[in-house]
Amino acid sequence: MRPLRLTVNGDTLETAAPAHWTLLEVLRYRLGLTGSKQGCDKGDCGACTVLVDGRPQLACLTLAALAEGHAITTIEGLMPLHVAAGGDGPDPVQGAFDRCGALQCGFCQPGMMLSARALLNRNPCPTRGEIREALSGNLCRCTGYTQIFEAVELAVAESLGVAPAPRAWEEQRMKPAEAQEQARRAAAALAAARERNDGGPGARS
Amino acid sequence: MKSFRFLNPASLDEAIALATAPDAGDARFLAGGQDLLTEMQEHLAEPDRVVNLKSVPGLDRIEAGGGRLRVGALATLVRLEREAAVRARWAALSEAAASVASPQIRSCATLGGNLCQRPRCAYYRIEEARCLKKGGTECFAYGGSNKYSAILGGGPSWIVHPSDLAPALVALDAEIVLRGAGGERRLPLEKFYVLPADGDVTKETVLAPGEVVTEVVVPEPPAGARSTYLKFRERESYDFALAAVAASLVLQDGVVRTARICLGGVAPVPWRAPQAEAALLGRRLDAALAKQAAAAALAGAAPLEQNAFKIPLTKTLVERALLALAR
Numbered sequence: 001m002r003p004l005r006l007t008v009n010g011d012t013l014e015t016a017a018p019a020h021w022t023l024l025e026v027l028r029y030r031l032g033l034t035g036s037k038q039g040c041d042k043g044d045c046g047a048c049t050v051l052v053d054g055r056p057q058l059a060c061l062t063l064a065a066l067a068e069g070h071a072i073t074t075i076e077g078l079m080p081l082h083v084a085a086g087g088d089g090p091d092p093v094q095g096a097f098d099r100c101g102a103l104q105c106g107f108c109q110p111g112m113m114l115s116a117r118a119l120l121n122r123n124p125c126p127t128r129g130e131i132r133e134a135l136s137g138n139l140c141r142c143t144g145y146t147q148i149f150e151a152v153e154l155a156v157a158e159s160l161g162v163a164p165a166p167r168a169w170e171e172q173r174m175k176p177a178e179a180q181e182q183a184r185r186a187a188a189a190l191a192a193a194r195e196r197n198d199g200g201p202g203a204r205s
Numbered sequence: 206m207k208s209f210r211f212l213n214p215a216s217l218d219e220a221i222a223l224a225t226a227p228d229a230g231d232a233r234f235l236a237g238g239q240d241l242l243t244e245m246q247e248h249l250a251e252p253d254r255v256v257n258l259k260s261v262p263g264l265d266r267i268e269a270g271g272g273r274l275r276v277g278a279l280a281t282l283v284r285l286e287r288e289a290a291v292r293a294r295w296a297a298l299s300e301a302a303a304s305v306a307s308p309q310i311r312s313c314a315t316l317g318g319n320l321c322q323r324p325r326c327a328y329y330r331i332e333e334a335r336c337l338k339k340g341g342t343e344c345f346a347y348g349g350s351n352k353y354s355a356i357l358g359g360g361p362s363w364i365v366h367p368s369d370l371a372p373a374l375v376a377l378d379a380e381i382v383l384r385g386a387g388g389e390r391r392l393p394l395e396k397f398y399v400l401p402a403d404g405d406v407t408k409e410t411v412l413a414p415g416e417v418v419t420e421v422v423v424p425e426p427p428a429g430a431r432s433t434y435l436k437f438r439e440r441e442s443y444d445f446a447l448a449a450v451a452a453s454l455v456l457q458d459g460v461v462r463t464a465r466i467c468l469g470g471v472a473p474v475p476w477r478a479p480q481a482e483a484a485l486l487g488r489r490l491d492a493a494l495a496k497q498a499a500a501a502a503l504a505g506a507a508p509l510e511q512n513a514f515k516i517p518l519t520k521t522l523v524e525r526a527l528l529a530l531a532r
Contacts, residue, residue: 002211019211019255022242042243046309055283055312061242062313063235065211066259115308136442137307 004064008033009077010084023067024048024059027074035075035110039139046138049111050074056118056137075110078117092155093117100151100167104142112138116152125156125193153186162189206242207251213260217384217417224256225386225415234258234417236279239306239314240322248332249323249339258317264419265315269294274423278317282370286311295423297432297451301373304436307443317418320371320381320397321410324364325445326353337362337406351509353447356516358472362401363509365470366409367445371398372469373434375477376451379423385416394421398474409473429462430455435526436469437518446470448519450502452526454485459531461485466502466526471519478502481523490531492524499523 003016004026015030024041027033027050039047041060048059051073073081082091089095093116096102103109112135119126119134126134131152132145140148150167157164165183166174174182214220224232230253235241244250258264258279265279269290276285285291285302292299305311305319328334328345335341346354346363354363371394379394397410404411412418426432432453438444449469455462464485468476481502488494499520506516 018208020206020208020245022206042246043239043306043310046307049309052312056309057312058239058309060246061239061310063211063238063242063255066235066238066257118308132442134308137309 002065004030004068006031006064006067006072007070008072009074009080010071017064019063019065021064022060023050023062023064023072026064026067027059027072033074033076037107037110039107044139045108046111046115047108049114049138051114051118054118054121056115058137073114073117075114078113091117092158093120093152096151096155096158097148100147100154102143102147102151108138108140108142112140112148116155119152120155120159124159125190125197126152127190128153156190157186160189160193162186206245207248209252210254211257212254213257215260215262217261217264217419220256220258220261221384221386221415221417223254229254232256232415236318237281237313237315238318239310240318244323247330249330258417267291269425272425274298274425275420276316276423277420278418279315282311282314282316282319283308285316285370294426295377295432297373297376297434297453298370298423300434301369301436301451304434304446304449305369316370316421319368320374320394320418320421321412322367324409325367326364329364337401338364340407347509350511352511353445354509354512355472356506356508356512356519357468357476357503358400358402358474359507359509360402362406362473364401364409364473365446366398366472366474367470368475369434369436369446369449369469371475372449372451372467373432374421374423375467375475376434376453376465377423377426377432378453378465379421381418382420382422383412383416384419385413389419391422395475395477401473426453427455427463429457431530433526433529435522435529437522448515448522450519450522450526452523452530454490454527454530456490456531459489461488461490466498466523468502468519468523471506471515478523480504485527490527492528495524495527495531496520498527 001016002019017026037047039045043061050059052070078091154164165186166179171179232254233252235255264277266277267280268275282302328336329338337344344362381394381397382391434451436446436449451467453465464482466478466481481498484498484501
């Protein structure tokens with residue numbers, strides 16, 4: 001048994017676990033934080049994704065001992081951290097996932113939302129390609145990903161104060177010209193914001 | 206995962222001493238852990254001691270200057286991918302780093318770990334299959350499922366080396382620095398890897414027990430040099446290379462002055478292609494020459510039953526990489 005002092009979602013938590021336990025095991029079976037999912041347990045599925053000092057990392061391939069001294073964010077911390085930073089209600093990524101129906105079974109969702117949060121912290125105005133790349137380590141077997149990408153785009157559009165490009169299900173119900181115009185406005189707002197931030201990927205790492 | 210003693214040395218010498226002590230048993234060095242932990246989760250590695258290299262200060266620098274790039278073994282792939290100097294002058298290296306696995310894995314995975322990772326052959330990764338790599342007597346891929354196996358340098362094991370950084374660094378003429386109880390040694394990265402026919406078939410490198418990769422040193426490319434890394438995967442995201450090519454050229458008025466080409470995903474080691482390099486030298490790089498060099502690179506290929514597709518695939522990658530550098 002090895003004593004552990006971990007900083008999780010802003011709290012310092014003390015516990016103990018065998019040296020070979022992973023961060024995922026300690027989060028779930030010592031600290032009761034079961035939001036981080038145990039899927040493949042070998043780095044394939046991304047369901048255990050947490051943020052370590054702001055970067056997405058696989059809790060199943062991280063020894064708990066190596067997480068000491070680093071700031072760990074799990075899905076349980078996303079809303080409290082957003083509120084503590086002056087926000088209102090859930091993290092915008094969580095709200096967007098909710099409104100876009102970006103889940104079915106929900107198993108991949110905590111990891112997806114943390115990967116998305118890490119992306120938006122580094123690159124607040126990502127393109128669809130950058131979103132796909134940032135979420136490429138998170139498998140979803142239900143949704144086919146479309147609503148997930150749309151949810152991240154919705155969070156981005158809302159942060160810019162514009163309507164997002166019409167989502168696939170909305171587009172079918174709109175006049176083509178109207179849908180194109182809304183998509184064009186969303187793309188122009190994104191391009192202008194990227195210009196202002198001088199930032200694409202790697203602008204902040 | 207089997208339990209082990211977890212040790213946090215304060216220096217490299219202490220780390221090496223802990224790993225080589227008479228009572229150390231099976232000791233492993235831990236860097237990013239992104240390969241070692243998968244091996245431990247699947248009982249392919251069951252160390253008695255895990256020696257944490259992250260507790261050793263100074264192993265994670267990325268330093269460009271004085272005519273070279275020095276990258277510490279513990280530098281993470283996400284840093285190699287984003288570091289401006291690496292992107293500008295050692296493009297093949299940053300492109301290779303960006304192509305590895307997923308963002309989560311690149312946050313943690315290190316240069317040293319990437320160079321020392323173990324094979325991804327399904328037979329090797331199945332605990333129950335006692336293949337040649339695990340001390341058995343047979344390479345099951347040879348007569349079995351060999352779609353992903355080697356087409357160059359195969360036998361008696363047909364694994365392919367999974368590293369993306371290794372071909373890029375070989376093309377960039379990198380040197381690797383190792384440190385063990387007996388002191389330091391430096392060798393061209395190419396010489397770090399051993400074909401299964403030429404050494405201990407259960408290993409991929411010359412790394413001795415208790416020896417640590419400490420850094421890689423890459424010379425500054427001369428004026429006019431360009432490099433790139435092209436990787437083909439079965440799917441767009443998160444996969445190992447079916448085939449890959451790293452190329453580094455110096456062009457003068459369209460004529461090739463120096464060339465280094467190294468293939469990935471097709472051989473048990475990063476596979477240098479000297480015939481292709483020779484075919485390029487002194488000649489104007491156009492589509493016809495790129496095709497000729499690609500053919501030369503694959504001239505010795507000997508596919509197994511299911512992987513002849515890798516020959517045209519790899520040739521195409523070589524052509525595309527060369528033409529991308531000619532533009």
